[in-house]
Structures are given as structure tokens and as C-alpha cells.
Amino acid sequence: MTRRPPRAFVAGWMHETNTFSPIPTSRESFQAASYRPEPGVFAPPAHIDTLGYGHLARLCQQAGIELHAGLFAHTGPSAAMGARDHAAMRAEILAGLQRAMPVDQVYLFMHGAQIAQGCDDVEGDLLAAVRAVVGPGVPVAVLLDLHANITPAMLCHASFCVGCLEYPHTDYEDRARHVFGLVQRLRDGQIRPHTQAWRIPLVGIYRTIDGPMKAFVERLRTAHEAPGVLSVSAFHGFPLGDTPHTGAMLVLVSDGESAATAALGSTLAQDFIDTVLRIPAPPGLDAALDDALAGDEGPVVLADSGDNPGGGAAGDSTFVLEALLQRGVRNAAFGLLWDPVAADFAHRAGEGATLELRLGGKVSALSGRPLDVRAEVLCVRDDARQAWFAQGEPRARLGRSAALRVQGVDVIVNSERQQVFDPRCFTEHGVDPAARRLVVVKGSTHFVNGFAPLARRIVYCASPGSLSLDPSLFDYRRIRRPLYPLDPGYTPVAEPMVIHVGDRAGAP
Ligand SMILES: [Zn+2]
Structure with missing residues (x-):
């Protein structure tokens, strides 16, 4: 008999749930970045070959591992999905696993802050169900976003809970390779x-590309080399999920x-706190604009963090744009x-037309006021994308989009809600951000990889x-309170978790 x-x-199911978001979430929300492979056929298509998924699949195939893929579904942050759609997607992943059985290893790609109505811990719940199917002896690894909120159920049922270390999340492939290696060694x-x-x-939201957090990530990488250490992850959590x-x-x-490893973990936990406190x-908006507009040299890139669709905001707020127009700022781009x-x-009016528009400020009170403006249509597109x-x-398709000139500000409007990652959001519409005095992007940190090379300065607002x-x-x-910085005067103290290891793979 051949072996x-x-x-x-x-499989993958990724949603960062913002319980304060005005944007609803349903099964359909995942359609644009979903993949339902046919049984026995697996090649990650380009539109979902990201977040380490395609890379891990290729590693398995190169190692001669027979790959059985289940649902992969990803959507941008928004409110908690309803119970019916949650149950349907959960059942779809578990049905894929049942069809693939018997399996020797399981990889899940999840965010780690997913909430459904009636389920605070979508990841922990799914991992428990997966563990019940495969039994205690099969390695189950979950690769998570750095902004995961980690739960006891996740730690209990996964053999490995590993997060990316960088924000912007530029190290997904590295961490996918790391997880793959751990699983093979356990197997x-x-x-x-x-x-x-x-x-x-x-x-809180802490970028890792500069300042104290950059040095902390270096210490996390060094910790991987310590005797007995297999993996270290510092999850920042997602502050806008109320659980x-x-x-x-x-x-x-x-x-x-x-x-020794317990002492190292305890030291790193305190280091994490000390780092955040530094x-x-x-x-705020006025001080950030004063800073961004000081001096004549550009481009200065200003992050409109409060309306980052990448964290569940609508992406239609007008606070910053209104301030630019009030200040009479010229030679600026906004998107x-x-x-x-x-x-x-803008599409109906056509390029070159001028029209009166009510711009932005439509989704909720946190979107600010809609702005009644006179806009010149510079460019319209149906096929613009960013990476x-x-x-x-x-x-990433921008949907129906247009560049509009409003006073001295070129505003990119679009129909597929998303944060700015890439200067293509502007250049695809003939707007060169490198030639502007000020560039405002709706995002918190993920834009930096694309904009740092052209920015003279970046101002986080x-x-x-x-x-x-x-x-x-x-x-x-x-x-759970107390929590820094919600409770004034509170100094956070690391707290060891009790994890029940009895049913975890590899446990004695
Ligand atoms: Zn994240």
C-alpha cells in the first residue's frame, strides 16, 4: 500500500469588526474578495493572492502537500454581521473541512477581531469547531492581523496563534513562511x-515603522532566537470592537x-507597555494642519486617521476638506x-464639465457636514485600481471614480469604499501627488509604504x-476596564492568561 x-x-475568513461603524456587514460584503475553489483544484487567483494566503499555498505545493482549500473571504472593516449570515459562512468553512478529511494540518487566515451579532469571538468559535472535527493531534495554525483581539478560546484551540509584526502589515509572507515551518516541525x-x-x-493604534514601536518589533524578532522560543507575537488589539x-x-x-521562556514573555509584555507609554x-485637526502648512515645501502627506475606512469608518467625512477650503489652501490633493x-x-457630466455638487458627509453624524461646492471634472474612470x-x-478596484477640482483642491471621489494604500489613487486620475504642496489621504498607516518615497514629511492627524x-x-x-487610555490615571500592568492546554495538539 502506498502512503x-x-x-x-x-481557509480564510477575515473581518475587522468595528462595533461603532455606520457601515453594515453581510455575506454579500465579502463578495469582492471571496474565493470558493472547486474540489481538487487550487490556484489562488490574483484578487485574493494576498495576506500570506497565496504564499502559504505555494509553500504547501512545493513541499508536496496535498492542498484542500475551503472558503477564503475577506472584507474591509465595518459593523458586526448578522447571526444568519455568520452561521452560513461558518458552516461553509466547516463543510469544506469535512470534505477534506482526513487532514494532517490546518491553516486558517483570520483577522482576530471579528464579531457577529450573538458571537463576540468568531475566530475562537471557529477554531473550537475546527478542533472538534480534526481532533487533538492535528496541527491547527491561525495567522492573524496585528490588530487582533485575542481570546482564550483562540489560544486554547489553535496549536499556533501567530500575528504579523508590522503595521503597515508588510510582513504577511514572512509570517506565513514562519507558520508553515512551525506546522511541519510539529507534524x-x-x-x-x-x-x-x-x-x-x-x-490604541501604533505604527511600527518609526519611533518606540519600531525598536520594540526588533526586540520581538530577536526574541525568536532565544533558546526554546518558537514564536512571539505582539497583538495591538482593535480598539473599536466593544467586547x-x-x-x-x-x-x-x-x-x-x-x-526561562516564561520570564522572557513576561519581560516582553512589560516592554510592550513601556513602549506604548512612550x-x-x-x-488634532487644527494643529496638524498648522504643522502641515508650515513652510513652503511639499509634498506634505497628512493622514485623515479619524475617517480611515480601513478601520471601519465611512470614508466620506468632510472635516479636513472643509478646513482646507476655509483656509484657502491651494495645490492640494485629497482622497x-x-x-x-x-x-x-461626475461621469454623467463628463470630463471638462463644471457642476454644483453636494460632496461627502452623507453616512452618519461622524461624517461631518456635506459640502456644497462648485467642482470641475478633471478625469473620470471605471477601471482605476491600487495595490x-x-x-x-x-x-483593489476603486469602482466608479473621478477627480474633481474644488477651489485649489483636487478631490478623488469613488464608489468602492477603501482606505488609500497607493499613490495610484491619484495618478490614475492624472493627479500627481509628488507635485502637490499637500496631499490628504484617508488612512492611518497603511499608506506609508506607498507615500513615504514621495513625501517630504508625513503628518498624522x-x-x-x-x-x-x-x-x-x-x-x-x-x-473590560480599567483600560489605558480610557481611564485617566490608570497605568497598565501585564496580566498572565490561564490557558487550558489539555486538548491542544502537541500537549502531553
Ligand atoms: Zn491591522
């Missing part, structure tokens, strides 16, 4: 993974249990303003909006 090749099941009986975790009672699990977490996976708060009606009107993290091919960086603006009801 069958090892068999892997791979071959070379390691006995033991997961330890420390709850870090703070929430008891919301907050940061340090997760260390060691080979067996040892006092990060200065970003300026992406999510306004399908304005984009449609996620400004890496690789441009796969704590602008108003549904992704405000000030968590005290939100009506939290379920989040």
Missing part, C-alpha cells in the same frame, strides 16, 4: 508547542514549558472620498470621525 501524501486544509514530532500569553490592558476581549496581548509559543499622542453619487454625477500596502499588482484616535469619544459598554 498518501500529507494533506492540508486552508514531524520535532517540537511540543506550549502557548503562554499576557493580557496588556491598553488599546470583553478587546485589548492588546503578548503571545509566546515555546517548545515545551520552561521558566508614544506621543498625535495632534479617497467615498461618494458614489458624486462619482456618478494593497502599495505592494505587487494593483488588485487625529481628525474627527468614527475612527477617532480618542477612545473616550465612544460609548463603550462591554469592554
Whole structure:
């Protein structure tokens, strides 16, 4: 009898849920970045070959592992999905796993802050169900976003909970390779993974490309080399999901249990807190604009963080644009303003036309006022795209889009709501951000990879909006307190988690 090749099941379901978002979420929300492979056929198509998914699939195939793919579905951040659609997507993934059985290894791609109505912990719930299908001896790895809120169920049922280390998330492929290596070593009986975790009672958005967090990530990478350490992840948490699990977490996976790795994890957990406490708060709108407009040299790129669709905001807020028009700013570019009606009107009017428009400010009170403007249509497109993290091919469709000149500001409006990653958002419409005095992007950090090469300076603005960086603006009801910085005067202290290891793969 010939021995069958090892068999892997791979699936993905990724949604960062913002319980304060005005944007609803349904099964249809995932359509644009969904993939339902035919049984026995698997080649990740370009539109979902991202977030480490295609890379992991290729690693499996190169290693001669028989790949059985289930649903892969990804959508941008928005509100919690309804219970019926949650149950349907959960069942679809589990049905794919059942068809693939018996499997020797499981890889899940999930965000780690997904909430459905009636389920606070979509990831932990799915991992428990997957574990129940495959049994205790099969490696189950989950690759998560750095902004994951980690739960006890996730840590209990996954053999490996691994997150990307960088924000912008430019290291998904590295971490996919890391996870793949861990799973092979566990399958071959070379390691006995033991997961330890420390709850870090703070929430916030911390980029890793500069300042104290950059040095901390270097220390995390170094920690991977310590004896007995298999993997370390520092999850920043996602502050706009109102659940008891919301907050940061340090997760260390060691080979067996040892006092040395426990001490290292504890040290890194305190280091994580000390690092966050050293990060200065970003300026508000007026101070950020004063800073951005100081001096004559450009381009200065200003991040409209409070309305970042990449965190569940609408992307149609007008606070920054209104301030630019009031100040009479010229030679500026602004995008992406999510306004399908304005984009449609611009297409109907045609390039070169001038029209009176009511721009933005439509979705909720946190979108600000709509602006009644006179706009010249510079360019209209149906086929413009940008590249996620400004890496690789441009796969993200902007939808129906247009460049509009409003006083001295060229505004890019579009119909497919998304954050700005890539200067193509502007250049595809004939607007060269490198030649502008000021460029405003709706985003928090993911734009940096694409814009740092052209920006003289980047100014991060704590602008108003549904992704405000000030968590005290939100009506939290379920989040665990005390929590930094929600509770003035509170100094966070790392708290070891108790994880039940009895049913985890590799446990004695
Ligand atoms: Zn993230």
C-alpha cells in the first residue's frame, strides 16, 4: 500500500469588526474578495493572492502537500454581521473541512477581531469547531492581523496563534513562511508547542515603522532566537470592537514549558507597555494642519486617521476638506472620498464639465457636514485600481471614480469604499501627488509604504470621525476596564492568561 501524501486544509475568513461603524456587514460584503475553489483544484487567483494566503499555498505545493482549500473571504472593516449570515459562512468553512478529511494540518487566515451579532469571538468559535472535527493531534495554525483581539478560546484551540509584526502589515509572507515551518516541525514530532500569553490592558493604534514601536518589533524578532522560543507575537488589539476581549496581548509559543521562556514573555509584555507609554499622542485637526502648512515645501502627506475606512469608518467625512477650503489652501490633493453619487454625477457630466455638487458627509453624524461646492471634472474612470500596502499588482478596484477640482483642491471621489494604500489613487486620475504642496489621504498607516518615497514629511492627524484616535469619544459598554487610555490615571500592568492546554495538539 502506498502512503498518501500529507494533506492540508486552508481557509480564510477575515473581518475587522468595528462595533461603532455606520457601515453594515453581510455575506454579500465579502463578495469582492471571496474565493470558493472547486474540489481538487487550487490556484489562488490574483484578487485574493494576498495576506500570506497565496504564499502559504505555494509553500504547501512545493513541499508536496496535498492542498484542500475551503472558503477564503475577506472584507474591509465595518459593523458586526448578522447571526444568519455568520452561521452560513461558518458552516461553509466547516463543510469544506469535512470534505477534506482526513487532514494532517490546518491553516486558517483570520483577522482576530471579528464579531457577529450573538458571537463576540468568531475566530475562537471557529477554531473550537475546527478542533472538534480534526481532533487533538492535528496541527491547527491561525495567522492573524496585528490588530487582533485575542481570546482564550483562540489560544486554547489553535496549536499556533501567530500575528504579523508590522503595521503597515508588510510582513504577511514572512509570517506565513514562519507558520508553515512551525506546522511541519510539529507534524514531524520535532517540537511540543506550549502557548503562554499576557493580557496588556491598553488599546490604541501604533505604527511600527518609526519611533518606540519600531525598536520594540526588533526586540520581538530577536526574541525568536532565544533558546526554546518558537514564536512571539505582539497583538495591538482593535480598539473599536466593544467586547470583553478587546485589548492588546503578548503571545509566546515555546517548545515545551520552561521558566526561562516564561520570564522572557513576561519581560516582553512589560516592554510592550513601556513602549506604548512612550508614544506621543498625535495632534488634532487644527494643529496638524498648522504643522502641515508650515513652510513652503511639499509634498506634505497628512493622514485623515479619524475617517480611515480601513478601520471601519465611512470614508466620506468632510472635516479636513472643509478646513482646507476655509483656509484657502491651494495645490492640494485629497482622497479617497467615498461618494458614489458624486462619482456618478461626475461621469454623467463628463470630463471638462463644471457642476454644483453636494460632496461627502452623507453616512452618519461622524461624517461631518456635506459640502456644497462648485467642482470641475478633471478625469473620470471605471477601471482605476491600487495595490494593497502599495505592494505587487494593483488588485483593489476603486469602482466608479473621478477627480474633481474644488477651489485649489483636487478631490478623488469613488464608489468602492477603501482606505488609500497607493499613490495610484491619484495618478490614475492624472493627479500627481509628488507635485502637490499637500496631499490628504484617508488612512492611518497603511499608506506609508506607498507615500513615504514621495513625501517630504508625513503628518498624522487625529481628525474627527468614527475612527477617532480618542477612545473616550465612544460609548463603550462591554469592554473590560480599567483600560489605558480610557481611564485617566490608570497605568497598565501585564496580566498572565490561564490557558487550558489539555486538548491542544502537541500537549502531553
Ligand atoms: Zn491591522
